[in-house]
Amino acid sequence: MHALLLKIKRLIITKRYRFTGKAETEMFADALTEPDVLEAILNANGIKKTIRSSNPATGKKEKLHIIESFTYDGLLIYT
Numbered sequence: 001m002h003a004l005l006l007k008i009k010r011l012i013i014t015k016r017y018r019f020t021g022k023a024e025t026e027m028f029a030d031a032l033t034e035p036d037v038l039e040a041i042l043n044a045n046g047i048k049k050t051i052r053s054s055n056p057a058t059g060k061k062e063k064l065h066i067i068e069s070f071t072y073d074g075l076l077i078y079t
Contacts, residue, residue, distance in 0.1 A: 002047050004065065012038055023079075032077065040077035044069035 011017050019027070019034070027037060048066045055062050067079045 005044060005047050005067070008065070008067075009042055009044075012041055036071050036075065037077055037079060039071045040069040040075070041067055041079055043071070 019037075023037075026032075027034070044067045046067075048068050051064050051066065053062055053064050054060065068076065069079075070076050
């Protein structure tokens with residue numbers, strides 16, 4: 001398993017994460033709960049892709065890691 005994905009999972013387990021406003025809006029639009037999203041990330045086997053982006057608040061360059069995985073109920077979530 002990718003070392004970065006393990007780090008992300010450990011951050012989730014220790015509750016050291018936050019959702020952006022955009023993520024919260026998308027979760028609401030898709031009727032997803034925070035536990036749904038966290039469960040899907042914890043179930044993930046890998047990072048699908050990494051893209052370069054700029055933080056809209058700061059303008060700083062950053063990498064976004066795309067994870068696709070299922071909840072225990074079989075719901076596919078893209079994070």
